[in-house]
Amino acid sequence: MSERFLMKGNEALAEAAIRAGCKHFFGYPITPQTELAAYMSKRMPKIGGTYLQAESELAAANMVLGASAAGVRAMTSSSSPGISLKTEAISYMAGSDVPALIINVQRGGPGLGGIQPSQADYWQATKATGHGDFQILVFAPATVQEMVDLVSDAFDMADKYRMPAMILADGMLGQMMEPVEFKEEGEKVLPEKPWAACGHHNQRKHNVVNSLYLTPQALESLVKERFERYEKIKATEQRASEYLVDDADIVLVAFGASARVAHSAVDMAREQGIKAGLIRPITLWPFPTDCLKKAAQTAKGFLSVEMNMGQMVDDVKLAINCSKPVDFFGRTGGVIPTPQEILDRIIKFGGEL
Amino acid sequence: MKKIIIIYGHYGCGKTNLSLNLAIDLAQKGDKVTIADMDVVNPYFRSGDYTDLLKEYGIDVIASDFSHSNLDLPSLPATMYSIFVREGIVIIDVGGDDAGAYALGRFSSKIKEAGYDAYYVVNGKRTLTTTPSEAAEILREIENASSLPATGVINNTHLQKYTNADVIEEGICFAQETAKLLSLPLVATTYPEEYIEKSKIKAEGKLFPVKVLVKPPFDL
Structure with a gap:
């Protein structure tokens, strides 16, 4: 073991x-x-x-x-x-x-x-x-x-x-x-790499990597x-992990460290009776569009949470073909958002839906 | 207890978390306590980042003027020299390994004059120091860099949320062997209160409960 x-x-x-x-x-x-x-x-x-x-x-x-x-x-x-x-x-x-x-x-x-x-x-x-x-x-x-x-x-x-x-x-x-x-x-x-330029030893043609x-x-x-x-x-090869997405009205989309904070924010929202969920893209390219498309059938809106100025928002919108509102919350410059800040945004966004 | 307490060890063995807990414990018992953050190697997870929390307990903090800023400057503030004239207890939280301990070396002769305790913190679940001989080797490097020999070992073996009685007990065996190899006393064993109750630990020696204060800001 x-x-x-x-x-x-x-x-x-x-x-x-x-x-x-x-x-x-x-x-x-x-x-x-x-x-x-x-x-x-x-x-x-x-x-x-x-x-x-x-x-x-x-x-x-x-x-x-x-x-x-x-x-x-x-x-x-x-x-x-x-x-x-x-x-x-x-x-x-x-x-x-x-x-x-x-x-x-x-x-x-x-x-x-x-x-x-x-x-x-x-x-x-x-x-x-x-x-x-x-x-x-x-x-x-x-x-x-x-x-x-x-x-x-x-x-x-x-x-x-x-x-x-x-x-x-x-x-x-x-x-x-x-x-x-x-x-x-x-x-x-x-795996074997028959294309590699590692010496042909007069056994094969030259490989050219160029x-x-x-x-x-x-x-x-x-x-x-x-x-x-x-x-x-x-x-x-798309990969994503889902947390409480099935019945979620608001689906947060976050990757890496911000997904950890978003996960805590989803728990806080659920405690208040707000149906929030989280989709965490594991592959950013290829972007997990299938998972988002599926969630768009039931969710009322998406909230992208990032440690930047909203660079993933367009990919979320494209994935769901702009079929639902997509909001954004982020901090940048080296600041990590807090679960409370994200919860506040979930509540505000929920009120607008 | 000596006036100057040095906390050093391998990167990520839990020096800062132990320093904060020790400082709070002493302050609650009525001592005047100062934490000197001497970590000039790693700009993340330093005791200087916890100034607000420490102030609540009346603990003074001496930290780099650039602590928790975007300036990655390996410098110490001039106020570091006040550790020799302060009242009460000074806990020096040193950077990891020998690289971190060089900053301490600059103060070694004055610290020796003042008298000190230097605790070598070990965690048997921390990669690269999982055997007593590996742990002993790192202390020798730290002592060479700091010119301040250790006076005791503190066992801080844990596995975060996977900490259980087995982890603590294995850790005690590991720490006892390490201490023996170094001819030093095993001063105490810590246990994270939120993961394990004291009653579940069947071991001799002094047990010191710690709260998990140093952690990423994700969890509730």
Whole structure:
């Protein structure tokens, strides 16, 4: 039987990656993510892996591109301003059909912003982690245990669909400590990567991993093939968790840390006889539209709760085809909303419905 | 009890929560108490963030001027030197591991002159310090960085909501072995009141109840 231990979110992300077969970490320190890199620096040498602190965030992300192109599981991690610097390489990874894991432990922005927790990189993660026509897989854990579970899934799905995956966490989840359990799986068997540029040994043709295409037609057809893959992902890989949604008049929609606060607010509302529920998207891309569509058949309205200025609101509206009113409550700049603030908004919104 | 009490240990072993509980306990017994937040490593979950709560008990707080701000500055306020002239008891809440303990080292000679107790806080359920030898190794690093040898071990083993009698009792065995390895006394064992009743713990030694004060702001 496996045993529970107390881990910080950042440490759990690192340990989970190692257990998922990642032996190559390239990073650069930034608050509030630094413990992840620090943990990797202690553990990687002990398991014969690579820990490398690069000269910059961009360099680290390009090292991930190189390692992944050679067929190994590789990852990098940072916090908001650092992720912006990595976006060039993420676009190259997507353009080269290379799997990789990128972790963003979000802090307040824009610019240098602050060091307190935030969810203000939702747009960046789900719409534009770089230039060009592409998407990446985005996972939003809400507990330290879920961080562990999603790291493994993110690596597997990145390999399956040959695309980058991101864990979108925040400073609070990265810094807080909770009990976690690692499933005893033994040595992880990783999938074959016949496309990898890892030496042909005169046994096969050269593999080329590249994002440059010499004719517009070749590039167009490749991008179109990629978007067919995205459609398949949207149809099969949506994930969300539901809490008291079935009979709810007001359905809160929240991910990550703000979902934890929203959960408490739903409990407070129920105590007052208000029928509130919560949908917590676990995949932010693909966005769990099916779950929201279903809830829209019975709910009177939706309240998006975020640690930003309302970046997820449009996705909620699109998911339900604007069939019900969608309200928003959020705090930003590094401020975490309180359950009471959210309850007040539920009451106000309920009065308007 | 000595005038200066140092609380140090591994990251996330519960130093700040223990410091707050100890300060409140002493203040309720009538002592004049000051908490000195000497954590310059981690900008999250520091005792300086609990100033309002501590004030309710008449506890003074010395913390970075930039505590709970967006400035990630590893600096201490000049008022830190007032720990040597204050009345009553001063609890120094140190940052994690040797990295956190370097800030304490700067005051080591004056602290030795004044007299102190330094408690090494251990949690047997905290990853990277789950064996007595791992825990002992981290204390050696902390002592090297701070130049202030420990005078006792405090067992703070818990597993948040999964804390039960087994966890506490296993923790006591772990802490006793750790203390033996370090040739130090095991001063006390904490137990989180909201998860376990004292009557369920069958163990010898001093038990100290703690409230869970350091936690994320999600839960009711």
